[in-house]
Amino acid sequence: xxxxxxxxxxxxxxxxxxxxxxxxxxxxxxxxxxxxxxxxxxxxxxxxxxxxxxxxxxxxxxxxxxxxxxxxxxxxxxxxxxxxxxxxxxxxxxxxxxxxxxxxxxxxxxxxxxxxxxxxxxxxxxxxxxxxxxxxxxxxxxxxxxxxxxxxxxxxxxxxxxxxxxxxxxxxxxxxxxxxxxxxxxxxxxxxxxxxxxxxxxxxxxxxxxxxxxxxxxxxxxxxxxxxxxxxxxxxxxxxxxxxxxxxxxxxxxxxxxxxxxxxxxxxxxxxxxxxxx
Amino acid sequence: xxxxxxxxxxxxxxxxxxxxxxxxxxxxxxxxxxxxxxxxxxxxxxxxxxxxxxxxxxxxxxxxxxxxxxxxxxxxxxxxxxxxxxxxxxxxxxxxxxxxxxxxxxxxxxxxxxxxxxxxxxxxxxxxxxxxxxxxxxxxxxxxxxxxxxxxxxxxxxxxxxxxxxxxxxxxxxxxxxxxxxxxxxxxxxxxxxxxxxxxxxxxxxxxxxxxxxxxxxxxxxxxxxxxxxxxxxxxxxxxxxxxxxxxxxxxxxxxxxxxxxxxxxxxxxxxxxxxxxxxxxxxxxxxxxxxxxxxxxxxxxxxxxxxxxxxxxxxxxxxxxxxxxxxxxxxxxxxxxxxxxxxxxxxxxxxxxxxxxxxxxxxxxxxxxxxxxxx
Amino acid sequence: xxxxxxxxxxxxxxxxxxxxxxxxxxxxxxxxxxxxxxxxxxxxxxxxxxxxxxxxxxxxxxxxxxxxxxxxxxxxxxxxxxxxxxxxxxxxxxxxxxxxxxxxxxxxxxxxxxxxxxxxxxxxxxxxxxxxxxxxxxxxxxxxxxxxxxxxxxxxxxxxxxxxxxxxxxxxxxxxxxxxxxxxxxxxxxxxxx
Numbered sequence: 086x087x088x089x090x091x092x093x094x095x096x097x098x099x100x101x102x103x104x105x106x107x108x109x110x111x112x113x114x115x116x117x118x119x120x121x122x123x124x125x126x127x128x129x130x131x132x133x134x135x136x137x138x139x140x141x142x143x144x145x146x147x148x149x150x151x152x153x154x155x156x157x158x159x160x161x162x163x164x165x166x167x168x169x170x171x172x173x174x175x176x177x178x179x180x181x182x183x184x185x186x187x188x189x190x191x192x193x194x195x196x197x198x199x200x201x202x203x204x205x206x207x208x209x210x211x212x213x214x215x216x217x218x219x220x221x222x223x224x225x226x227x228x229x230x231x232x233x234x235x236x237x238x239x240x241x242x243x244x245x246x247x248x249x250x251x252x253x254x255x256x257x258x259x260x261x262x263x264x265x266x267x268x269x270x271x272x273x274x275x276x277x278x279x280x281x282x283x284x285x286x287x288x289x290x291x292x293x294x295x296x297x298x299x300x301x302x303x304x305x306x307x308x309x310x311x312x313x314x315x316x317x318x319x320x321x322x323x324x325x326x327x328x329x330x331x332x333x334x335x336x337x338x339x340x341x342x343x344x345x346x347x348x349x350x351x352x353x354x355x356x357x358x359x360x361x362x363x
Numbered sequence: 364x365x366x367x368x369x370x371x372x373x374x375x376x377x378x379x380x381x382x383x384x385x386x387x388x389x390x391x392x393x394x395x396x397x398x399x400x401x402x403x404x405x406x407x408x409x410x411x412x413x414x415x416x417x418x419x420x421x422x423x424x425x426x427x428x429x430x431x432x433x434x435x436x437x438x439x440x441x442x443x444x445x446x447x448x449x450x451x452x453x454x455x456x457x458x459x460x461x462x463x464x465x466x467x468x469x470x471x472x473x474x475x476x477x478x479x480x481x482x483x484x485x486x487x488x489x490x491x492x493x494x495x496x497x498x499x500x501x502x503x504x505x506x507x508x509x510x511x512x513x514x515x516x517x518x519x520x521x522x523x524x525x526x527x528x529x530x531x532x533x534x535x536x537x538x539x540x541x542x543x544x545x546x547x548x549x550x551x552x553x554x555x556x557x558x559x560x561x562x563x564x565x566x567x568x569x570x571x572x573x574x575x576x577x578x579x580x581x582x583x584x585x586x587x588x589x590x591x592x593x594x595x596x597x598x599x600x601x602x603x604x605x606x607x608x609x610x611x612x613x614x615x616x617x618x619x620x621x622x623x624x625x626x627x628x629x630x631x632x633x634x635x636x637x638x639x640x641x642x643x644x645x646x647x648x649x650x651x652x653x654x655x656x657x658x659x660x661x662x663x664x665x666x667x668x669x670x671x672x673x674x675x676x677x678x679x680x681x682x683x684x685x686x687x688x689x690x691x692x693x694x695x696x697x698x699x700x701x702x703x704x705x706x707x708x709x710x711x712x713x714x715x716x717x718x719x720x721x722x723x724x725x726x727x728x729x730x731x732x733x734x735x736x737x738x739x
Numbered sequence: 740x741x742x743x744x745x746x747x748x749x750x751x752x753x754x755x756x757x758x759x760x761x762x763x764x765x766x767x768x769x770x771x772x773x774x775x776x777x778x779x780x781x782x783x784x785x786x787x788x789x790x791x792x793x794x795x796x797x798x799x800x801x802x803x804x805x806x807x808x809x810x811x812x813x814x815x816x817x818x819x820x821x822x823x824x825x826x827x828x829x830x831x832x833x834x835x836x837x838x839x840x841x842x843x844x845x846x847x848x849x850x851x852x853x854x855x856x857x858x859x860x861x862x863x864x865x866x867x868x869x870x871x872x873x874x875x876x877x878x879x880x881x882x883x884x885x886x887x888x889x890x891x892x893x894x895x896x897x898x899x900x901x902x903x904x905x906x907x908x909x910x911x912x913x914x915x916x917x918x919x920x921x922x923x924x925x926x927x928x929x930x931x932x933x
Binding site for chain 1: 389391410411413414415417419420421423424425427428429430431432433434435436437439453454457579580581582583584585586587588589590591598599
């Protein structure tokens with residue numbers, strides 16, 4: 086498809102490919118959805134910044150042809166906050182993994198939500214620390230195995246979007262790598278939302294998570310991901326019993342609340358430039 | 364330079380004013396004694412200047428936000444004290460590796476740990492040098508007066524921009540909290556050394572040929588910034604020769620600018636027998652002693668005060684060691700910079716420690732007693 | 740070092756000593772002198788004991804801490820008990836106490852001057868909070884550290900907005916108190932003063 090080729094040429098650093106991800110990993114699918122969402126949002130390429138933390142999914146920043154900032158573990162949102170406050174006209178997408186975002190970066194996550202600063206957090210949730218070889222994270226479901234939970238973790242997992250909304254985030258959506266078109270739409274909607282947006286992108290890690298938990302190969306994991314999902318529209322009106330074991334996808338919440346960077350600039354009487362020019 | 368009338372100003376406030384004079388318009392920080400007045404001054408001043416003040420959720424986030432804002436093209440500063448300085452270390456290393464300019468102020472207090480929050484100390488000298496992991500270059504200034512705080516902050520901001528290197532200002536509780544008469548030049552714009560904003564056609568963010576300006580994000584140069592070892596374009600590499608070249612390069616840029624980076628001041632006899640080498644608030648006590656001994660009594664003594672602690676002023680100390688019999692090193696710690704003095708003196712003079720670590724300043728009497736013993 | 744004046748302002752947190760020390764220091768700056776001001780920090784400065792030091796000199800000031808006080812102001816009994824023994828040159832250091840709160844003992848050799856500082860602020864000006872400026876009036880009258888007019892202007896410059904004149908009035912009342920000689924060299928009459 087010509088459109089896809091054009092996108093690849095413009096928005097991917099093709100010379101940096103092939104990527105480092107394992108066969109069957111969902112990171113490539115999520116990254117592609119992000120690229121199409123940016124195209125859909127129709128931003129000037131110069132205004133887009135990709136910020137990421139440390140972990141498998143955070144390596145996506147290196148493959149994307151924008152200004153890209155690959156930060157320290159857990160701190161992507163804090164770097165992004167500084168950059169957004171310095172340059173509020175820029176459009177920031179912050180790619181984090183589940184451990185990166187909700188464990189070591191948990192504090193920055195809730196405070197970004199509390200400020201409702203206009204950042205788009207894309208949390209690639211594969212339920213595991215992949216890069217370090219499969220340790221459990223705060224998003225590993227109770228009972229699932231990891232190298233540091235060989236008998237299954239006793240810890241309860243966060244519901245990431247409940248956490249984000251409770252802390253003040255004003256847009257939350259959930260999608261998955263098995264339904265990339267929906268994911269693309271969700272990211273595009275997050276991008277257009279003024280405020281702290283969280284998109285939880287469920288993604289398979291067959292090597293470090295699937296294998297250890299007998300979830301089958303990449304295809305099985307994607308298939309299972311798709312089948313266990315139900316969109317929020319279709320879930321409406323269904324009994325709790327019908328929804329058991331299902332993961333609800335779509336825009337889970339969206340609220341209109343003043344956005345921090347805009348409020349700050351308004352309070353000091355300074356205009357935010359529409360685009361950067363240069 | 365036009366000057367306003369002298370004012371009474373606190374060291375921490377002078378630090379904030381110096382930053383503003385040098386064009387800093389972004390502050391991110393977290394409250395901690397005895398540095399809080401820097402944040403409070405910035406919170407009061409920056410909004411009127413169109414700048415950004417943000418109190419972050421913790422020290423780590425403050426350091427990260429400052430780096431993020433620098434990448435956006437702003438001049439930035441953050442201030443903290445020992446415990447917070449410890450927390451900032453990982454991201455300081457990131458700024459060194461990714462060559463992002465910023466200034467970090469550490470107003471030293473008694474440690475380790477929570478220690479005595481309101482008592483002065485000079486215990487973070489080695490942490491400032493080696494606090495973050497891996498081999499890395501650092502620039503550390505340590506002022507000994509309110510005015511010196513003002514102009515060293517300006518120097519820190521400008522050097523940081525020029526070399527694309529974080530600069531650390533080590534204040535101590537005495538200098539940070541005391542108020543002194545200072546005269547601040549009126550036209551603060553004079554203090555901003557303009558870094559070239561022209562981007563050469565063949566611009567590379569990490570040009571192996573040497574210093575290259577940081578082009579802020581948002582201007583169509585789609586480069587990559589990472590804490591991984593990287594090539595000239597910022598992209599990750601693990602290639603051994605390239606890794607080694609990268610590490611050499613970030614060290615060389617400081618070495619090449621040594622004369623701008625290493626600042627010291629000598630007062631006293633031209634052929635001294637006893638020399639005091641010290642820094643920060645301990646300079647005050649030493650200067651009281653040396654002025655009296657040399658100016659009033661013409662004794663063969665001198666004082667080398669170090670505005671720059673790192674890179675260590677090795678040449679200056681070596682020069683003095685050739686003349687002096689004895690070098691006394693007063694420090695409000697158990698002996699940190701003294702090992703560096705000894706390393707460079709190499710036995711050419713006797714190096715004598717004078718340490719105090721009870722949360723009080725070293726007194727002039729302590730210094731003159733020790734000096735007197737070596738003069739008689 | 741002969742010109743070096745080391746002034747210690749002591750009392751309880753909340754008596755306005757830190758602000759007083761800053762105003763004294765600024766006044767000395769405005770009077771073209773070199774100055775260093777330091778103060779106690781931490782929780783004690785907000786509730787318990789409060790201490791500020793001001794060093795004034797014609798020459799540049801190196802060591803910034805008070806070691807040999809030449810002027811001591813005590814606004815409460817606890818600070819009087821604590822700081823009087825710090826005086827090295829007994830009889831030469833000017834000691835001023837607020838008789839409202841300090842009842843001695845006043846040993847003759849210290850030549851303690853006692854004035855009803857807080858009491859006067861309350862009775863004559865209706866505001867205890869200006870006792871600090873009244874104290875500065877007494878102190879400057881007794882020592883001549885800073886030109887009186889320059890001091891008055893500095894008070895106006897630094898006093899909280901809208902309170903400049905009241906604070907100047909308190910400062911003048913301090914001068915008045917000193918000139919009236921209500922201060923005595925020995926404190927035996929301090930009690931009768933109340």
